Amino acid sequence: xxxxxxxxxxxxxxxxxxxxxxxxxxxxxxxxxxxxxxxxxxxxxxxxxxxxxxxxxxxxxxxxxxxxxxxxxxxxxxxxxxxxxxxxxxxxxxxxxxxxxxxxxxxxxxxxxxxxxxxxxxxxxxxxxxxxxxxxxxxxxxxxxxxxxxxxxxxxxxxxxxxxxxxxxxxxxxxxxxxxxxxxxxx
Numbered sequence: 001x002x003x004x005x006x007x008x009x010x011x012x013x014x015x016x017x018x019x020x021x022x023x024x025x026x027x028x029x030x031x032x033x034x035x036x037x038x039x040x041x042x043x044x045x046x047x048x049x050x051x052x053x054x055x056x057x058x059x060x061x062x063x064x065x066x067x068x069x070x071x072x073x074x075x076x077x078x079x080x081x082x083x084x085x086x087x088x089x090x091x092x093x094x095x096x097x098x099x100x101x102x103x104x105x106x107x108x109x110x111x112x113x114x115x116x117x118x119x120x121x122x123x124x125x126x127x128x129x130x131x132x133x134x135x136x137x138x139x140x141x142x143x144x145x146x147x148x149x150x151x152x153x154x155x156x157x158x159x160x161x162x163x164x165x166x167x168x169x170x171x172x173x174x175x176x177x178x179x180x181x182x183x184x185x186x187x
Contacts, residue, residue, distance in 0.1 A: 021050045107175070114171075118164055 023030040024047040025039040040046045 021048050023048055110171075110175075114168065121164070 023036045025035055026043075030036040030039065030046075036046055
């Protein structure tokens with residue numbers, strides 16, 4: 001009796017389970033029982049398909065739509081990556097332009113400073129020459145001696161200008177070179 005009760009319980013439980021099944025009338029699902037019976041009378045065949053909620057029968061259109069969605073996502077990702085790369089390139093370009101502008105300003109400042117220095121030296125030489133002329137006038141030195149002294153002072157001015165030209169050339173060559181690596185000393 002115990003086994004019979006268990007068997008009946010099992011039978012009742014299994015019959016109460018919800019199996020989703022659909023009757024097929026040819027190429028489409030039957031709408032109701034009347035259509036199913038009419039189709040059975042004509043063909044003597046009725047198919048029964050079990051619909052499982054976990055497994056969906058995908059049509060070709062759904063597959064194509066999903067493939068298109070995946071391709072669209074890939075395209076969007078690629079566009080975002082290219083935008084990021086473009087932004088990075090633009091940022092690096094602006095950085096390099098700023099660096100070049102800063103370097104140009106520094107070079108301009110050096111040039112102005114050098115011009116001021118040369119102007120100052122020229123003023124000092126002019127003052128020395130004027131002082132020398134005053135001294136000569138006071139001492140009443142002859143004209144020939146004055147000419148010799150003026151030539152010497154002009155020679156000093158020419159030597160200073162040559163020195164300044166050489167100094168400028170050396171500074172220009174040195175500006176294009178890097179600083180030496182003082183940490184890399186030979187032992």
